Structures are given as structure tokens and as C-alpha cells.
Amino acid sequence: MRRVLDALYTAAGGLAALCILAICLLISAQVGLNILARVGGPALSFTIPSYADFAGFGLAAASFLAMAYTLRAGAHIRVNLLVSRLPQGAQWVAEMLSLALGTAMVGYATWFSVQLLMESLHYGDTSPGIIAVPLWIPQLTMVTGLVLLTVALLDTLVESLRNRAPVIIDFGSE
Template sequence: MRGFLDRLYNAAGYAAAFFMVVTLLMVVAGIADRALAFGWRGTDMYAGYAMAACGFLALAHTFKRGEHIRVTLLLQASSARVKRLLEIWSLFAATMLSGALAFYAIRLTYQSWDFHDISTGNDATPLWIPQIGMAIGATVLFIALLDDLVLELRGKRVVHSSGEMLRNE
């Protein structure tokens, strides 16, 4: 199971990187269109869709690598028992909130598909297509947080530190 979950988080990270490149390509295409009048429509909308997919798909991968911002001032000043209770409480709250986000993202995507909702821009893209990235990213984040909550409850969680504080001046 651990191998599957790690592959899931890595796959989401690779998908986020792919959509980051797509964002770049759409921005460059938009610039080229303005300069050379190719007549390409919707490049700015597609760049926005790709940027949203990139952001949501990167959440779980970033979380599992310890790269999310954590305020550890209170944790550092706490005893081991209090620190563990705060970690469990934080992970539980984050899991519940991300579960709600995933549920409503999936629901929004389904409703956009069911109502045949399309973009109001000149691209007329069915909105369920770009919303899939948000729904998948939110769901994988929920799985990652639930995974860490279970590991913390079992006493097997390893908190990764990014080392970013070491690079600050």
C-alpha cells in the first residue's frame, strides 16, 4: 500500500509539472499570437486552466515532501505529549477540510458536466474538463492527509523538513 501511495503522490507531482509546462506554452503562444496575429483564441484561458491544475495537483506531493508552510513555534515549545496531540488535531482538522474540498470539487465537476456548463470566454471550453485537475488534486491531498493522520495515530509518521530555514538570512 505504501508503494502505491508514494507512486500516487509522485504521479500528481509529475502531472503538476506537466501543467506548469503547458502554462508556459500557452503564455508563449498568446504572446506569439499578439505579435504575429495567428488568430489563436483562448490561450489566456487555457493558461489559467493549466495553472489551476498545476496548483491543485502539486498540493499532495508538496505536503508529503514537507514543503508546505508550517508554523512550528508552538510545537517547538511543547512537550512531546502536547506536540503529538497538536499534530493529531491539526492533521484531523486538515483531513476534514480537505475532504470537504475534495467532495465539493468533485460535485462541481459533475454538475458542470451534467449542466453542460461552458466557459464564458471565447474558447467555449466545457468547464468540467479543466475542473478535473482541481477535483483530482483535492482528492489526492485528502488521501495524503488521511495517510499522515493514520501514520501519526500509529506512531509511525516521519515529519519531513524542507531545510528552508537553513537558507534564510
């Protein structure tokens, strides 16, 4: 099970990286088209339809898909100033409390994101750009990322309970 979960987190992180790459390529292509229009005049003026919308969808997908991977890698921003000064047992208690609270909060957000996705499907909501994209498509990446983060938080909570010690390693201390 550990390998399956780690493979899921890694795959989501890889998809997030591909989204960032796609954003870079899309924006670079539009900048190139803008330069072409400046140099060549109005006859060579082209725009990638809804490029800003697609860049925004890609950014949202990258942000949400990367969260579970980032948590398991210990790279989330954490306040270690206080936690690092606590004894090992108190560090474990602090991690347990934060993981339990985080699981509850992200689970709540996941539930309502699924409801939003279902509502968008029901009403056929689309983006207002030149290319009308059904909103359930970008929302699906958000829901997927939140589901994975909920699973990762619960996974980390269970692992911490089993080890009776903190399991999130501070990325900056390695």
C-alpha cells in the same frame, strides 16, 4: 500500499510540473506572437484562441495536483515557530489535531467539488472563452487533486497514529 500511495503523490506532482511547463510554453508562444505583431504590423497579428483560459486551467490543475505531493514532502507552509518549541509529545498532539481537522475540511471541500463537477456535467457548462471548454474537464483536475490531498492527509494521520510521533518533516530544516 505505501509505495502505491507515494507513486500516486509523485505522479500528481509530476503532472503539476508539466502543467506549469505547458503554461510557460503557452504564454511564451503568445508573447512571441505579440512581438511578431509589433514588428511585422497588423498583417502578422495572431492570437492563440483562449490562451488566458487555458493558462488559468493549467494553473488550477497545477495547484490542486501538487497539494498531496507537497504535503507528503513536508513543503506546505506551516507555523513552526510555536510547534518547534513544544516537547515531542505535544508536537505529535498538535500534528494529530491539525491532520484530523485538515482531513475533515479538505474532505468537505472534496465532497462539494464532486457535486460541482456533477452539476457541470449535468448542465453541460462550458467556459465563456473563444474556445468553449466543457467545465468538467478543468474541474476534474481540481477534484482529483482534492481527492489525493484528502487521501494524503488521512494517510499521514494514520501514519502518525501508528508511529506515535510527528511524521511531517519541516522542509526548511533538512
